[in-house]
Amino acid sequence: MKDGIENLLDKRLIVVSNREPYIHKKIRGEIKCERAIGGLTSSLDAMMQSFNGIWIAWGSGSGDKEMSDSENRVLVPDDNPRYTLRRVWLSENEVSNHYYGFSNSVLWPLFHNFLDKVKLKRSYWNAYRRANRKFALSVLDELNPGDLIWIHDYHLCLLPHLIRNENEDSEIGFFLHTPWPPWEIFRTLPMRREILEGLLDSNILGFHTKNYVENFMQCVKEEFNCPVYMGKGMAEINGRKIRIGDFPIGIDAKEFSSISSFKRINQRAKIVRRRLNVRYVVFSIDRLDYTKGIPERLKAIERFFEKYPKFRKRVVFIQVANPSRTKVEEYKEMKRYVDELVGRINGRFRDFDWAPIHYLYRNISREEVIAYYLASDVALVTPLVDGMNLISKEFVSTKEKSGVLILSEFAGAAGQLNDAILANPYDFDEVAGVIKRALEMSNREKNRRLKVLKENVRNYDICWWLKKFFEEWIR
Template identity: 45%
Template structure:
């Protein structure tokens, strides 16, 4: 029995060294870390969009000891524009995160979405061997399960939706709500991060399709799909080991020596769902309310560039940078600037050093499917406090965090003071309980558990 993984993003990216030699480097992210070992163990195929060097259609991976094949689909510029930046990220992404005002529901981009999904499904059918398990990932490829099912009626197909599933009222604003649900219900096993998302999905199936739901199942067109809530984990031991390595500890000490204040840390993709402007406004309100904190507390915000071709993301960058400038202009004194703003990607080592240096971690999205940053901080921190939005999927798993409503600027400002003044023994006790829970459902357990459930369908 082999395994076929289908995702928009590929697990390895081609990079040329200074000597000109082409190397395939693992992509950073939970999906690669979880599924690459599983696919190496089972053998099979990973199908993804070949964004860089698209002329290379297939490669055996890992490069030095191949265990599976990567099939890379070449998308035209028009397909990238309409399928990825258009329908996936201007329709499904904002709709799923409750930003209806930002959606662009356009027939042309929907058609591109259908066509690209069909290409992914065709590649899977061509790669399939009797007995293989097929696991499709995320909102960019929601139609693929049904398309595969039509060609392979007896295949075992799984799907995981990695972003929030919205309430039925919000989902039904999508003009192609029936088509999307029908596409997903081609799968035997559908995974989401929380039980709320599962319940919202079943309600949508009832209201939009008239499908039958019972327990954890949906019956549609004589096929039963089972729903499971399976929050993705992280590599807990990897983060713990990295956090205590001499290199990371040294970098964390350097960060603390440079700032010489208590450190509030934010680490986010620059995305309108992450609540960065609201976080900055709350810090501004905190400094207004507690002038004694000036010169003693610094907000260090790392913003990783994201989807810069989309206008709303460029507008967000200008808004965030304007807020940083206003707050610094208002509160700076005696060589201290309240906000340190870093706009670039960071390596895992640098990221963990910042986790290690921080006194308080701010994970305050307006809506998030899960949020792995919260989990990474809990695994890496020595004695920090996690402030977590109640609208992050991870909130259900992390009751020891100080949970907040990111829309309540004054409430968030008050929680900052609580976090900064929390006694050391309480901070360590909260972190210990968080870590114990993270270890019970780490990244590899998530992947192996889903694959076992799919095999048993």
């Protein structure tokens, strides 16, 4: 993980995110440490273990306080401590109104262009400001001269401004892992100016795609009537120049490729195929979230079996839905709707020894996910909108000879993975057609496409992402 960013060695890195990389949970009277699931936390954890430093995050685990010292710090990982995790404590009110409220009921839908799902309350905004101030106090308490502060994601948009107000010379990078919406959508947010001011006190701002960069710079231009230089990736405000660029995140492709070769995982994949007992397996996995397009995907699958009845009893679709924001009523309603949709489609087409959709509503381990990748002929990755989407890259990195990727044209990854079959997730007939095309594709064409995709994922992996961001930051 050090490879290519050795120049960080003379600077200490402070990573700041809402989510913590290690969570201590009380389980039957004992406290156990769990590594957080997720591509971002896993990748940054590997980097932090290489370079040391401090990670500041919300302490969300039931055993977190007991395992932290008087200064809210704990060394991680437990079994081989390599860096310091400092925890920020949020009250129940702040979790409800900052995390579930402003972050995920206002900014999340707004940044994904779902204006109808924005639920704005003044109490949400007040809690968001309070939570960002708590994070700022923790950062300032840890900050030494020369440190690099790297802030991640939409939960902490005010943080760069709060830090710079107290320490003008701070070196601050910010990376947004969601899309950034067009001005016509962003302008509907009453506190849009404060959000922009918060972000613009960074030295460098990173997004996944050029489109998100252009959207952000247009918002800055419209709100502040200040110079923005699209070609140079720079904005100038109050005498400060802020670098703004696209840095599409990658995965640890070598690690995924290595794990996919494990004997136990290949055996598990064979068991999946044997139990399904069909010619083709199509696989999808997502958080249960309206941006992921699960209902639309299920309707496209229904259309597939309507239009192409020859594939009945020859194809099984596996949909894994990871529980998400289960306390939010809208997500509860979505789960009920997806459950009903799966039941109706299966009831319509199933036979006594075959059901078209196998639906799993639970979290599954990374090894289980990779086993499903290996067992599948096609990955159906069709979010309605997505900042990047790493599932598409993971699938590609685990396949050796054949495997077809169907990818939404509205995923950030679509700009990189040109040899995927792109589809509009809102067009059920189109998605049904590309599924048929993927299943009937010749082995030669499958192998050609996969080879190009694998090379892309390997070349633009997580190390490339880190190197590109830091080279731009500290040059």
